[in-house]
Amino acid sequence: MKPVFRWLWLVFISLALVACTTVKSASATSQASAKSGKKTVAANGKYFQNDGPAERIPANLDLVPDAVPQDEPLIKAANLPYSALGMSFRPDTSDKPYVAKGRASWYGKQFHGRQTTSGERYDMFAMTAAHPTLPIPSYARVTNLRNGKSVIVRINDRGPFHRGRLMDLSYAAAYKLGYIKQGSAPIKVERVWPDDDGETVATSRPDSPLKASSDDAYLKLGSFTRLATAEAHMSQIEKDLDAKYDAKLGIVNRDGRYTVQLGPFRSQKAARTVAEALNVENSVIQGGI
Incomplete structure (x- = not known):
């Protein structure tokens, strides 16, 4: 056989062997598994792809x-209508109560350390959860219907x-609910909100500033003739204010004066309790400014 034909023959044989032994790349295999929901077997159960418990579990995780x-x-970006795996979802950004079982x-x-829909990094040891339609962020009480255990998580x-x-619950939340080894559990989900004093939770949205009634009470934290001065004062208060009160802090313009106020609270008693906790001037105004 002439050298040229021998060389062409060897090239043909090599290509045929390569074609017979070609396999999918790791990324392609992972994507196919993700789409099909395929799970890989682990020593202590079945987990999605390489998921599972961490190699090192913090001590006293049940005390989180x-x-x-x-x-x-x-x-806004986390609450737009979207599609996933052939299904369409429309997040509910209303303040309607939500109760469901599943x-x-x-x-x-x-997924530990990866970016969540909220933009935050997922922490498997924090009390968080994923939900298709509850607002981001929002809060929910989750009860394991098998053992009665209950936790409150933040939807992010x-x-x-x-x-x-x-x-989908974080590892810590599932751990506290007692179903880590089972992988899943029957649950009841109830959306919750902070109550007025911030110490308890409510299963329906307390009145918001837009729905304030004449019985609502506010804390007056300063009154100024210039908006810039009021904004500077409010910025200073924000530095020392607990983040859970941020949504209640605002500036109201009335008769040319800019008043920094905190509220509403359902009663003067609730407003005074917060004033004492925050160590601010106890100037309660009934019915707003």
Whole structure:
């Protein structure tokens, strides 16, 4: 056989062998698994791809405190209608009560440190959860219907996109609810809000400033003739103010004066309690400014 033909023959054989042994790349295999919901077997159960518990679990994880409901502004980009895995979702940004029953799963080390829908980094040891339509951020009480255990979590992510799942909880939340080893559990989800004094939670939205009644009480924190002065005063207060009161802090213009106020609170007693806790001037105004 002539050298030229021998060389062409060897090239043909090599290409044929390569074609027979070609495999998918790791990224392509992972994407296919994600789309199909395929799970890999771990020593202590089945987890999505490489997910599962962390190699090192913090001590006393059951003592991690529940999330504390706060008034927080909604994140616009995280609450737009969206589609995932062939399904369409429209987040509910209203203040309507929400109660539902279903099954909850949890997500762990594979997603630890990754960006959530809220833009925050996922912390598997924090009391957070993912839900397809509850506002981001918002808060919910989750009860394990199998053992009666209950926790409060902060919604900061989207998912799970599985017709048989209602919510994805953080590892810590699932741990406190007692279903880490089972992988999922029947749950009840109730949306909650901070009560007026910030110490308790409510299952319906307390009256907001836009719906304030004549019985509402406010704390007057300063009154100024110039808006810039009022804004500077409010900025100074914000530095020392607990973040859960941020949504209640504002400036009202009346008769040419700019008043920095905190509220509303349902009663003068509730307003005075907050004033004492914040160590601010106890100037309570009934019915707003």
